[in-house]
Amino acid sequence: MNKLSMAMAFCLLLAGSIVPRGNPSPDGNIAAIAPQYSLVYAGEKDIPIAGDSSKKDDVDDVKNGVDGGMENGGNGGMENGGDGVLYRVMAIVLVIWMGLALYLFRMDRKIVKLEKDLNER
Amino acid sequence: MKTGRLVYLFMPAAILMAFLYAPPAAGLGEASRIVYFHVPLAWGSVLAFAVSGILSIRYLFGSNGSEAMLDMKAHHSAGIGLTFTVLAIISGSIWAKMSWGSYWNWDPRETSIVILLLIYISYFALYGVMSDNGNRGRISSVYLILVMVVVPFFIFVVPRVYPSLHPDPIINAEKKMNMDMKMRMTLLVSAVSFTLLYVYFMGMRNRLMGIEKKIDEKIENRREI
Numbered sequence: 506m507n508k509l510s511m512a513m514a515f516c517l518l519l520a521g522s523i524v525p526r527g528n529p530s531p532d533g534n535i536a537a538i539a540p541q542y543s544l545v546y547a548g549e550k551d552i553p554i555a556g557d558s559s560k561k562d563d564v565d566d567v568k569n570g571v572d573g574g575m576e577n578g579g580n581g582g583m584e585n586g587g588d589g590v591l592y593r594v595m596a597i598v599l600v601i602w603m604g605l606a607l608y609l610f611r612m613d614r615k616i617v618k619l620e621k622d623l624n625e626r
Numbered sequence: 627m628k629t630g631r632l633v634y635l636f637m638p639a640a641i642l643m644a645f646l647y648a649p650p651a652a653g654l655g656e657a658s659r660i661v662y663f664h665v666p667l668a669w670g671s672v673l674a675f676a677v678s679g680i681l682s683i684r685y686l687f688g689s690n691g692s693e694a695m696l697d698m699k700a701h702h703s704a705g706i707g708l709t710f711t712v713l714a715i716i717s718g719s720i721w722a723k724m725s726w727g728s729y730w731n732w733d734p735r736e737t738s739i740v741i742l743l744l745i746y747i748s749y750f751a752l753y754g755v756m757s758d759n760g761n762r763g764r765i766s767s768v769y770l771i772l773v774m775v776v777v778p779f780f781i782f783v784v785p786r787v788y789p790s791l792h793p794d795p796i797i798n799a800e801k802k803m804n805m806d807m808k809m810r811m812t813l814l815v816s817a818v819s820f821t822l823l824y825v826y827f828m829g830m831r832n833r834l835m836g837i838e839k840k841i842d843e844k845i846e847n848r849r850e851i
Binding site for chain 1: 631634637638641642645646656826830833834836837840841844
C-alpha cells in the first residue's frame with residue numbers, strides 16, 4: 506500500500522508540473538476571467554430539449570477542434586444533447602453503475618456466505 | 627449494513643433524475659449535469675474523512691473495550707474517502723475542461739483538494755510502513771485526528787478567502803440556495819445515494835475485517851489444542 510501511495514503522490518506532482526494553467530489572466534485575478542453562471546434553470550427558451558438538433562454550432566465547434574466548443578458560448582457540443590448525446594451519456598453511466606452494482610451484489614453475497622460458514626463451524 | 631443496500635434503489639434513481647428530471651443550468655447547459663456526481667462525491671469524501679477522524683478519537687480515548695479495531699475501521703473510511711476524492715477530482719477536471727477550457731486551472735478549490743489528497747496519501751504511506759509496529763493504531767489515529775482538524779480549513783475556508791473560478795457555494799454567505807427546485811431535489815437524491823454507497827462500502831469492508839478476525843481466532847484456538 507505504501508508503494509501505491511508513493512506512486513500516486515509522484516503521479517500527482519508530475520501531473521501538477523505538466524498540466525498547463527488554463528485561462529491565464531494578465532493581472533493574475535482568476536475571478537475576473539471566470540464565466541458568469543449560476544446553478545439556476547436557464548429557461549425553456551435558452552436551452553432546447555434533449556435530442557433537438559436544431560442548434561448545431563457547438564457540435565460543429567467540437568468537430569472542428571475549437572476549444573471544447575465554448576467559443577460560441579456553448580458547452581462543448583452538449584448544449585442541446587445534439588443527436589441524442591445526452592441519452593448516450595446516460596446509458597453509459599447506467600451501464601457503469603449496473604456493472605458496479607453487480608460486482609457489489611456478488612461480493613455481498615459471498616461475505617454473507619462466509620459469515621454463515623464461520624458461524625456454523 | 628442493510629441501510630447501505632438502499633443504494634441499489636437510490637443510485638439508479640439519482641442517475642435518471644440527473645439526466646431526465648433536472649433541467650440544464652443557465653450558462654452551463656447540459657454539462658451542468660456533472661454537478662450531480664461531482665458534488666456528492668466531494669461530500670462523500672468529506673463524510674468519510676470526518677468518520678475516520680471520529681473513529682480515531684474513539685480509538686484513542688475509548689475505555690470500555692469497544693474501541694478494538696476502530697483504527698482499522700478509520701483506515702477503511704479514509705480509503706473510501708481517498709477513492710471518492712480521486713473520483714471528484716476526475717469529474718471536476720472533465721467539467722473544468724467543458725466550462726473553463728482546461729482540465730486543470732490551479733483554482734484555490736483545486737489546489738486545496740490536491741493538498742488534501744497528498745495529506746491522505748501520506749497517511750496511507752505512514753500506515754503501510756508501520757505494519758510491524760505495535761503502536762501503528764495509535765500513531766495513525768493521531769495523524770487522522772490532526773488531519774480532521776485541517777480538512778475544514780482546506781474545504782470550507784480557503785475557497786471562500788481567495789477568488790475562485792468555482793461558482794458561489796450552494797449554501798452561500800446570504801444563507802440562500804441559488805438553485806432551481808428540481809436541481810436541488812436531484813442533488814439531494816444524489817447526495818443520499820453516494821452517502822449510502824459509502825455506508826455500503828464501509829459495512830462490507832468492516833464485515834470482511836470481522837471475518838478475518840474470526841478466522842485468525844479459530845487458527846489460534848486450533849494451535850493451542
